[in-house]
Amino acid sequence: MARRETAVGRERPFRRRWLGGAVAGLVAGVVFGLYLQFVAGVLPATGGSGGTETLASDWAVHLFHSVVFALVYAGLTSWPRVQASADRPATGAILGAGYGVVVWTVAVAVAFAFWAVANGVWVLPIPSPSWVSLAGHVLYGAVLGVGFAVVRSRPT
Numbered sequence: 001m002a003r004r005e006t007a008v009g010r011e012r013p014f015r016r017r018w019l020g021g022a023v024a025g026l027v028a029g030v031v032f033g034l035y036l037q038f039v040a041g042v043l044p045a046t047g048g049s050g051g052t053e054t055l056a057s058d059w060a061v062h063l064f065h066s067v068v069f070a071l072v073y074a075g076l077t078s079w080p081r082v083q084a085s086a087d088r089p090a091t092g093a094i095l096g097a098g099y100g101v102v103v104w105t106v107a108v109a110v111a112f113a114f115w116a117v118a119n120g121v122w123v124l125p126i127p128s129p130s131w132v133s134l135a136g137h138v139l140y141g142a143v144l145g146v147g148f149a150v151v152r153s154r155p156t
Contacts, residue, residue: 016152017074024147025070028096029063032140036062040132070144073099077148089149096145097138104137 036042077086077095085091108129 017078018071020151021070021074021148022067024144024151025067025073026063027147028070028140028144029066031143032066032136033059033062035136035139040136042132066140069103070148073141073144074148086145087149087152089146089153092145092147092149093142094145096141096143096148098141099145100137100139100141101134103141104134107133107137 073096076099077083077092082095086095
């Protein structure tokens with residue numbers, strides 16, 4: 001019986017970290033996607049004709065990436081030195097906003113280069129950072145940080 005209780009005790013932090021990170025990432029992704037679609041006017045970003053199918057597929061890709069990046073955040077903020085701070089919503093918002101800046105920087109610096117090469121552009125233009133995109137990523141990170149802190153700190 002003690003072995004079973006120990007396994008259940010270990011299972012809760014695992015669920016809170018990864019499932020909570022995925023849920024917080026999904027919520028943050030929806031907020032970010034709504035910002036991109038209605039405020040920034042840039043979703044669908046990958047669309048061809050801009051039809052309903054394209055918009056739905058762009059949302060699916062966007063939410064998938066939101067969850068993946070949220071799981072990375074969940075892993076990074078689960079380090080013992082960071083975890084105590086990340087479990088408070090206010091600090092989570094700050095850490096998340098910083099994480100949003102990092103994700104945006106990687107997207108501008110790295111992902112842009114891969115996208116250009118994949119599309120046959122061999123002389124890479126200097127990326128033009130979008131401040132609207134930066135604001136959206138900061139919003140995503142802040143919502144992610146608060147959501148993850150709330151999930152992690154709620155009583156069992």
